[in-house]
Amino acid sequence: MDLGYSESEIAYRDEVRDFLATKLPKRISDLVKNGKRLTKRDYEEWQTILNEKGWLAPSWPPEWGGAGWSAVQKHIFEEECCRAGAPRILPFGLGMLAPVLIKFGTEQQKSHYLPRILDGTDWWCQGYSEPGAGSDLASLKTKAERQGDHYIVNGQKTWTTLGQYADWIFCLVRTSNEGKRQEGISFLLIDMKTPGIEVRPIILLDGEHEVNELFFTDVKVPVENLVGEENMGWTYAKYLLTHERTGTAGIGFSNAALEHLKTIASTQMKSGRPLKQDPYFAARMAKAEIDLEAMKTTNLRVLTQADSGAAPGPESSMLKIKGTVIRQEINDLARRALGPYALPFVSEALDEGYNESPIGPDYANPIAADYFNNRKLSIFAGSNEIQRGIISKTKLGL
Amino acid sequence: MNFDLNEDRRILSDTLEKFLRDKYPIEKRLEYSQSEHGFSAQMWQEFADLGIIGALFSEEVGGFGGHGDDLMVVFEQLGKALVVEPFLSTGALSGTILSAVDSDLIEGVISGQTQISLAHSEPGSRYDLAYVTSSARQQGEEWIVNGHKSVVLGAGSADKLIVSARTSGAVEDEHGISLFLVDAIASGVELRSYSTIDGYGAADVMLTNSPAKLLGEKDSAFSLIELAHARAIVAVCSQCLGACEIAKDMTVEYMHTRKQFGVIIGKFQVLQHRMADVLIELEQMRSSIINAAGFLDDHRDLREKHCSAAKNLTGRAGRQIAEEAIQIHGGIAMTWEASVSHYAKHIIMIDHLFGDTDHHLERYIELS
Ligand SMILES: Cc1cc2nc3c(=O)[nH]c(=O)nc-3n(C[C@H](O)[C@H](O)[C@H](O)COP(=O)(O)OP(=O)(O)OC[C@H]3O[C@@H](n4cnc5c(N)ncnc54)[C@H](O)[C@@H]3O)c2cc1C
Numbered sequence: 040m041d042l043g044y045s046e047s048e049i050a051y052r053d054e055v056r057d058f059l060a061t062k063l064p065k066r067i068s069d070l071v072k073n074g075k076r077l078t079k080r081d082y083e084e085w086q087t088i089l090n091e092k093g094w095l096a097p098s099w100p101p102e103w104g105g106a107g108w109s110a111v112q113k114h115i116f117e118e119e120c121c122r123a124g125a126p127r128i129l130p131f132g133l134g135m136l137a138p139v140l141i142k143f144g145t146e147q148q149k150s151h152y153l154p155r156i157l158d159g160t161d162w163w164c165q166g167y168s169e170p171g172a173g174s175d176l177a178s179l180k181t182k183a184e185r186q187g188d189h190y191i192v193n194g195q196k197t198w199t200t201l202g203q204y205a206d207w208i209f210c211l212v213r214t215s216n217e218g219k220r221q222e223g224i225s226f227l228l229i230d231m232k233t234p235g236i237e238v239r240p241i242i243l244l245d246g247e248h249e250v251n252e253l254f255f256t257d258v259k260v261p262v263e264n265l266v267g268e269e270n271m272g273w274t275y276a277k278y279l280l281t282h283e284r285t286g287t288a289g290i291g292f293s294n295a296a297l298e299h300l301k302t303i304a305s306t307q308m309k310s311g312r313p314l315k316q317d318p319y320f321a322a323r324m325a326k327a328e329i330d331l332e333a334m335k336t337t338n339l340r341v342l343t344q345a346d347s348g349a350a351p352g353p354e355s356s357m358l359k360i361k362g363t364v365i366r367q368e369i370n371d372l373a374r375r376a377l378g379p380y381a382l383p384f385v386s387e388a389l390d391e392g393y394n395e396s397p398i399g400p401d402y403a404n405p406i407a408a409d410y411f412n413n414r415k416l417s418i419f420a421g422s423n424e425i426q427r428g429i430i431s432k433t434k435l436g437l
Numbered sequence: 438m439n440f441d442l443n444e445d446r447r448i449l450s451d452t453l454e455k456f457l458r459d460k461y462p463i464e465k466r467l468e469y470s471q472s473e474h475g476f477s478a479q480m481w482q483e484f485a486d487l488g489i490i491g492a493l494f495s496e497e498v499g500g501f502g503g504h505g506d507d508l509m510v511v512f513e514q515l516g517k518a519l520v521v522e523p524f525l526s527t528g529a530l531s532g533t534i535l536s537a538v539d540s541d542l543i544e545g546v547i548s549g550q551t552q553i554s555l556a557h558s559e560p561g562s563r564y565d566l567a568y569v570t571s572s573a574r575q576q577g578e579e580w581i582v583n584g585h586k587s588v589v590l591g592a593g594s595a596d597k598l599i600v601s602a603r604t605s606g607a608v609e610d611e612h613g614i615s616l617f618l619v620d621a622i623a624s625g626v627e628l629r630s631y632s633t634i635d636g637y638g639a640a641d642v643m644l645t646n647s648p649a650k651l652l653g654e655k656d657s658a659f660s661l662i663e664l665a666h667a668r669a670i671v672a673v674c675s676q677c678l679g680a681c682e683i684a685k686d687m688t689v690e691y692m693h694t695r696k697q698f699g700v701i702i703g704k705f706q707v708l709q710h711r712m713a714d715v716l717i718e719l720e721q722m723r724s725s726i727i728n729a730a731g732f733l734d735d736h737r738d739l740r741e742k743h744c745s746a747a748k749n750l751t752g753r754a755g756r757q758i759a760e761e762a763i764q765i766h767g768g769i770a771m772t773w774e775a776s777v778s779h780y781a782k783h784i785i786m787i788d789h790l791f792g793d794t795d796h797h798l799e800r801y802i803e804l805s
Binding site: 173 | 631634773774793
């Protein structure tokens with residue numbers, strides 16, 4: 040056992056820190072650290088900077104621009120980025136579609152789409168969920184019927200994150216009703232500009248436009264936009280689920296959130312002393328930190344194992360559950376830490392240009408909204424109930 | 438022992454429930470909440486005409502209720518409909534103070550003409566009721582107050598403010614706090630109005646040399662402020678209870694209709710058990726509020742201990758109930774469109790009013 044980073048890992052970490060210190064625009068990290076709204080351009084600006092360095096898609100194979108990092112390196116990268124206040128890297132093209140294309144796409148698909156993902160030409164969104172198909176994704180109904188050189192797509196997708204910005208969407212569609220439900224699903228790439236696609240906003244409980252409903256009416260999609268074989272889409276989607284694991288636990292985010300919480304707890308006063316010295320609050324913070332520290336090791340244990348070839352299945356469910364619960368707990372503590380000033384909420388104050396004086400402490404405004412928004416973490420990407428089901432079935436044999 | 442409501446209160450409860458069902462659907466509530474003052478002046482008048490404001494005042498001061506049970510009955514119903522009109526500020530908090538020191542104003546309050554907010558907490562006070570830095574000094578006949586009051590509920594629409602200010606003593610002394618009546622349009626009164634994240638109108642109030650009238654006795658307002666908060670705790674916990682009941686009902690109903698994997702999600706045992714726990718917590722919450730309401734007129738230590746117990750338990754159970762309601766609904770509960778999200782927000786944010794779970798746990802220990 041050796042708990043410390045190796046010399047080369049430390050050198051790597053310093054390189055990452057150095058890069059972030061010089062290349063991450065302060066304007067952007069200020070937005071992230073202050074919990075402000077990020078625009079499409081903010082995300083793109085940062086992704087362009089990472090791409091220039093060759094660090095945008097570290098997990099891809101080197102021939103497509105990957106960095107060939109070990110699990111530990113990816114972990115360090117994520118942690119450092121979050122600490123520095125870098126925007127999250129949107130996973131749809133980079134982390135979700137690309138691995139599927141790399142494994143199952145044609146040479147032509149790879150050489151067309153992958154570079155466009157890297158250089159930001161195409162913004163991708165994920166079209167899996169439907170109103171009737173959430174946890175039970177295999178019950179999806181959006182259908183694609185073959186007509187000559189095209190599929191004609193009809194149906195509805197929902198919860199499409201940032202679909203309002205998207206140039207392309209990768210969809211699971213039904214191409215057959217025969218046999219098992221999972222066996223009639225295909226993986227299709229659709230240009231969002233195709234006639235017949237309507238995007239309607241869904242406003243979340245914090246007032247934000249983050250997700251969308253998508254309606255498809257006789258949308259013509261060229262057959263070459265099919266990935267892999269017809270009716271094999273479920274296999275590809277499942278491959279994806281177990282492929283990208285580094286970020287599942289959200290350690291970097293929790294870490295940054297805990298640091299932020301500590302700052303808040305040292306400025307908020309309770310009975311004449313900083314809140315962090317209040318035994319009740321200190322106990323809550325300590326528990327969250329204990330959980331997070333153990334989680335870091337759990338995460339690295341799973342990831343280094345994966346590096347050496349053992350494919351983690353149910354372990355990623357563990358990371359998902361515990362990782363999201365810890366992050367939600369930290370969000371909850373930040374809300375508590377504010378006391379009454381958790382209540383005021385001025386949505387416009389989340390915009391970059393807003394310059395009226397804050398109500399209460401300058402960090403207060405986004406805190407409760409974040410707590411509510413992050414309730415999504417235990418619902419999406421396979422709800423925590425579904426993940427527990429996976430663990431008890433595959434790991435415990437129950 | 439008898440835990441049933443008496444005939445009058447049952448009628449009050451039924452009348453209000455029916456009124457709200459007819460007049461206060463969630464779409465209206467959202468509309469009122471997002472309007473200029475964050476509530477509907479017309480609804481406030483209708484509540485007054487129905488006698489709902491009067492139910493919060495005792496007969497001695499011109500009302501027809503004012504007991505713990507009345508608070509419970511009224512606020513539970515208000516919570517069920519997420520009513521945004523200023524019942525907590527004008528009714529529970531200011532009402533208690535006026536009943537003790539200036540009953541002349543109560544007639545206007547009960548009739549819906551006058552709204553009065555209590556401006557007590559300050560940026561540095563967190564939940565400490567004795568923390569007052571605002572100050573008042575006498576100038577001839579008049580008093581002049583200065584200070585910054587934070588998150589004053591209902592301030593935006595209040596005609597008058599009851600302001601606490603120090604007339605002697607140090608920042609956290611219980612002794613030396615006095616209460617003043619300040620006109621909302623008096624000179625030096627400045628409001629920074631906003632909505633809370635769960636949709637209620639509030640403001641930070643800055644007072645600069647504002648003329649004021651002393652209410653009650655100088656230096657000794659603390660115990661009255663504490664009583665006002667005790668009553669407000671019973672009120673807001675009851676409001677939470679009402680909101681929790683609806684969140685629970687909505688979730689159970691959703692479990693009966695939402696299908697995944699070919700069955701209603703209510704068939705999944707893990708969800709069944711968690712809703713069973715929700716029901717247990719809800720009943721515990723109700724009992725703790727019954728306790729607090731029952732001791733509201735008792736001697737101070739007993740009253741405060743039960744109020745702290747209720748607020749602590751309500752905070753804990755409320756979090757569980759709100760989070761389960763969202764989780765069990767799945768993605769749909771994350772939306773503005775789904776009313777359960779507004780219930781969840783209110784239930785959670787109630788923990789930030791009049792002392793949170795930790796504050797009242799600590800206090801309970803002190804009082805035990
Ligand atoms: C903010 C947000 C962003 C999203 N972004 C995207 C996106 O970009 N693309 C996309 O395709 N999807 C996206 N989703 C959808 C997300 O994947 C679904 O919300 C998720 O799959 C859950 O489905 P559901 O919401 O329909 O809940 P349901 O499946 O209806 O679940 C309701 C409840 O029942 C429980 N449940 C269901 N089945 C079982 C079972 N067998 N045993 C025990 N409990 C069970 C669930 O855990 C949950 O608690 C997003 C969702 C949200 C909230």
